[in-house]
Amino acid sequence: DGGITQSPKYLFRKEGQNVTLSCEQNLNHDAMYWYRQDPGQGLRLIYYSQIVNDFQKGDIAEGYSVSREKKESFPLTVTSAQKNPTAFYLCASSIRGLEAFFGQGTRLTVV
């Protein structure tokens, strides 16, 4: 079945730790995206990549890092520099210019 898989579904991080959220797609999409959702807010763009080995910052990239070494994979690292990392993180992919398809999300909680 084609789709986008995010893992883990729930993630707990201690203060000062880096954590990496996984996103894999088998839709053969060129573009991939990371969004963050906070209660009462929309989806805010963290990073996006339109092609392998290339990515751009979104609106709230500070404290995050990404890599795009393979077409299928776009992992997001939440670093200790991110001051408010507790949120719901969503990964998406698309054929450029068409609708984006989303994964089921990862809920990250700082403990």
Next chain:
Amino acid sequence: DQQVKQNSPSLSVQEGRISILNCDYTNSMFDYFLWYKKYPAEGPTFLISISSIKDKNEDGRFTVFLNKSAKHLSLHIVPSQPGDSAVYFCAASGQSGTYKYIFGTGTRLKVLA
């Protein structure tokens, strides 16, 4: 600066009636608009889209209208069903050809049985 705005945080509609969700945007470079439906703790699901060369697109019970001069789009759901209760996000893309999607803050629709 919010480029895509959904000014109604919530909407309640009786089952069988029409639901109208609204969205405004500020950037005239947007040329592709989308609506997504989202349940809590799940990823958004694509509903319907419209290109800026059109003013209407229909798919079953869902119709999206685009008014470019007013920089406004709306999603009509007819007839509304209890299963339509969810948060609806509008999104826009095409800004500077980068194909990134800018989302509104969402409208929570509740369809009352």
